[in-house]
Amino acid sequence: MNLYQQFIRGSQFWAFVKKEFRHIMRDNRTVLILLGMPIVEIILFGFAITTEVNNSKLAILDPSNDKATLHIVREMEASKYFNVVKIIHSTSEIATVFNRGEVDMVIIFGNDFNEKLNHTGGAQIQLVADATNPNVAVTLNNYASSIILQYQMELMMQQKVPYQIKPEIKLLYNPSMKSSFNFVPGVMGMILMLICAMMTSISIVREKETGTMEVLLVSPMKPLNIIIAKAVPYLVLSFVNLVTILLLSVFVLHVPVAGSIFSLTLVSIIFILVSLCLGLLISTISDTQVAAMLISGMALMMPVMLLSGMMFPVENMPKPLQVISHLIPAKWYIMAVKKIMIEGLPLKYALKEIGVLCLMAVVLIGISLKKFKIRLE
Amino acid sequence: MYAIQVEGLSKNYHSAKSGKYAGLGKPSASPDQVDGVTFDVHQGEIFGIIGPDGAGKTTLFRILTTLLVPDSGTAKVDGYDVVTELKDIRQRVGYMPGKFSLYQDMTVEENLNFFATVFNTTVEENYELVKDIYQQIEPFKTRRAGKLSGGMKQKLALSCALIHKPSVLFLDEPTTGVDPVSRKEFWGMLRKLKEQGITILVSTPYMDEAFLCDRIALIQDGIFLQIDSPQGIIDQFAQTLWAVRSNNMSKLLRDLRAHPAVDTCFAFGDVHHVTLSNDSYTIAELHDYLAQLGHSTIEVHVIKAGIEDCYMQLARRVDPHSNNH
Numbered sequence: 001m002n003l004y005q006q007f008i009r010g011s012q013f014w015a016f017v018k019k020e021f022r023h024i025m026r027d028n029r030t031v032l033i034l035l036g037m038p039i040v041e042i043i044l045f046g047f048a049i050t051t052e053v054n055n056s057k058l059a060i061l062d063p064s065n066d067k068a069t070l071h072i073v074r075e076m077e078a079s080k081y082f083n084v085v086k087i088i089h090s091t092s093e094i095a096t097v098f099n100r101g102e103v104d105m106v107i108i109f110g111n112d113f114n115e116k117l118n119h120t121g122g123a124q125i126q127l128v129a130d131a132t133n134p135n136v137a138v139t140l141n142n143y144a145s146s147i148i149l150q151y152q153m154e155l156m157m158q159q160k161v162p163y164q165i166k167p168e169i170k171l172l173y174n175p176s177m178k179s180s181f182n183f184v185p186g187v188m189g190m191i192l193m194l195i196c197a198m199m200t201s202i203s204i205v206r207e208k209e210t211g212t213m214e215v216l217l218v219s220p221m222k223p224l225n226i227i228i229a230k231a232v233p234y235l236v237l238s239f240v241n242l243v244t245i246l247l248l249s250v251f252v253l254h255v256p257v258a259g260s261i262f263s264l265t266l267v268s269i270i271f272i273l274v275s276l277c278l279g280l281l282i283s284t285i286s287d288t289q290v291a292a293m294l295i296s297g298m299a300l301m302m303p304v305m306l307l308s309g310m311m312f313p314v315e316n317m318p319k320p321l322q323v324i325s326h327l328i329p330a331k332w333y334i335m336a337v338k339k340i341m342i343e344g345l346p347l348k349y350a351l352k353e354i355g356v357l358c359l360m361a362v363v364l365i366g367i368s369l370k371k372f373k374i375r376l377e
Numbered sequence: 378m379y380a381i382q383v384e385g386l387s388k389n390y391h392s393a394k395s396g397k398y399a400g401l402g403k404p405s406a407s408p409d410q411v412d413g414v415t416f417d418v419h420q421g422e423i424f425g426i427i428g429p430d431g432a433g434k435t436t437l438f439r440i441l442t443t444l445l446v447p448d449s450g451t452a453k454v455d456g457y458d459v460v461t462e463l464k465d466i467r468q469r470v471g472y473m474p475g476k477f478s479l480y481q482d483m484t485v486e487e488n489l490n491f492f493a494t495v496f497n498t499t500v501e502e503n504y505e506l507v508k509d510i511y512q513q514i515e516p517f518k519t520r521r522a523g524k525l526s527g528g529m530k531q532k533l534a535l536s537c538a539l540i541h542k543p544s545v546l547f548l549d550e551p552t553t554g555v556d557p558v559s560r561k562e563f564w565g566m567l568r569k570l571k572e573q574g575i576t577i578l579v580s581t582p583y584m585d586e587a588f589l590c591d592r593i594a595l596i597q598d599g600i601f602l603q604i605d606s607p608q609g610i611i612d613q614f615a616q617t618l619w620a621v622r623s624n625n626m627s628k629l630l631r632d633l634r635a636h637p638a639v640d641t642c643f644a645f646g647d648v649h650h651v652t653l654s655n656d657s658y659t660i661a662e663l664h665d666y667l668a669q670l671g672h673s674t675i676e677v678h679v680i681k682a683g684i685e686d687c688y689m690q691l692a693r694r695v696d697p698h699s700n701n702h
Contacts, residue, residue, distance in 0.1 A: 015494035
């Protein structure tokens with residue numbers, strides 16, 4: 001241990017780290033990938049790929065045209081979800097506007113809406129939505145229903161009805177149903193995995209490919225230290241990325257860090273370690289940079305996107321896929337980040353996830369050390 | 378005192394598909410046995426490994442620099458075993474692989490400083506050793522290594538391999554792809570390093586570089602044909618060697634090889650080198666034979682054998698099917 005500390009302090013190690021940073025900084029493409037990717041992905045997932053539905057086109061068929069219907073239409077227009085783009089006058093027009101793709105939803109009020117509402121309580125309203133995209137249709141329905149419900153509530157308040165049953169749905173942790181709450185942990189998992197595993201494996205394999213690894217191996221530097229020195233810059237860059245993602249998510253996507261930063265950092269460090277080991281493993285089985293990149297892309301990125309629960313809920317998958325998803329480190333990391341960062345729970349609630357990640361780290365470090373070659377073959 | 382001791386060393390990449398052997402060593406006459414290579418290099422000697430591509434030179438270098446484990450045999454560098462004492466060897470040798478192995482995106486100066494630090498030393502400490510070589514590339518020290526010419530890259534690689542004052546220097550085809558002037562300079566540098574007491578093991582596919590070594594080993598298909606000083610190898614060439622030229626060189630080659638008294642005949646640039654199985658045959662007789670076959674401007678004279686002639690003859694003796702006819 002003493003010897004090791006001596007080494008860490010020694011100039012040899014830092015000269016190597018410095019050299020590694022030079023490789024990164026002198027290759028514009030690498031810099032762009034390393035520092036630009038988190039920003040692009042956060043923006044993509046935060047804004048472009050979203051399950052929120054804004055500015056849907058709405059058509060109104062309002063034969064009553066009274067106080068109540070006008071109020072509801074005004075509320076719809078005022079919400080950011082709807083734009084009233086068309087007023088139609090007969091039911092026959094409904095099919096036409098949908099066919100032309102002019103609207104996403106049509107709201108049809110019954111006759112004498114206000115009167116029926118006040119006297120018989122039997123006012124009718126129909127919501128017709130284009131369900132070619134079922135998710136959007138359901139979301140629109142919910143938005144419209146909640147606006148109508150709210151109006152109903154207001155009416156009741158005004159009339160001072162003493163007893164009323166008020167169903168209240170509360171959306172926990174993500175009251176505004178923002179999809180970024182789900183994507184930020186996912187993007188964190190994906191970026192850290194990619195930077196650590198892919199870039200580390202590529203940088204090691206590049207030395208093999210150019211033949212410099214031969215010279216380095218035939219030097220007094222311990223092979224293991226070569227690998228550690230190669231991993232350090234990517235560790236540092238991962239932290240830069242972590243900070244970038246958190247800043248972007250807090251200030252651009254308005255996703256707050258509800259839990260402790262310390263716990264979040266701790267979980268991230270464990271995950272980064274797992275990813276670095278994966279990168280090291282990939283570097284031992286591939287001989288060219290292209291192979292390393294393909295393996296990282298296929299073996300890491302795809303499963304992280306599809307099976308980590310980042311995009312599709314794991315619970316809905318067939319059993320075999322669910323079993324496979326347990327093997328994906330990013331899944332556990334994303335679950336832990338959701339608990340700590342979004343739900344704001346203390347560290348002890350994420351112990352299971354941390355435990356699994358630690359176990360993965362230990363196993364992967366073991367395999368990497370075993371597979372690590374101090375010679376050429 | 379030997380700097381390198383090698384005994385029965387072999388390392389084969391047996392390809393099941395082609396059934397061919399590649400690497401170092403060769404299956405011997407007795408079944409399940411492999412003939413390896415055996416040789417010693419004296420301290421402060423320039424020892425050349427000479428042979429064509431694919432003869433096993435790089436495999437040998439990689440075993441000696443602890444990068445590969447041999448299938449059989451033992452090797453010691455500076456008294457340390459290449460398999461069990463690799464740490465000691467890695468402390469004291471310099472290695473320059475055949476492929477240009479420096480960091481192309483770092484400058485000349487950064488490369489040299491980096492390798493000095495990796496070898497636990499500084500450029501200043503051993504500057505004397507690399508001065509002669511490094512001074513030639515120093516004007517370009519802020520240039521990236523990838524932008525240097527072939528000769529300059531080679532000088533930089535040599536400087537980097539030398540910066541920690543190794544006791545043994547391994548140079549795998551250092552002059553391949555380098556222009557003739559730089560090649561000459563490079564060998565001049567090696568002689569200077571030898572004066573400093575550094576043992577140099579160098580491989581080359583160029584036969585003309587053999588004379589620049591103290592001793593050479595001719596290698597073919599993984600085995601050594603002969604180990605001797607360049608002069609010693611030439612002196613062993615017992616037959617008379619004739620250089621033959623005529624107006625139709627390709628027909629001449631066929632005609633000479635068809636002649637019953639001709640032992641070997643190889644094209645060597647603008648002449649054919651010929652040995653005869655019957656030494657009583659005279660120049661005049663050969664001249665007449667060729668004139669009969671319609672050759673004109675025939676020139677025949679006796680020449681001294683070179684390393685390449687020796688190589689061809691030795692190679693043929695080992696594997697009579699590989700050359701001639």
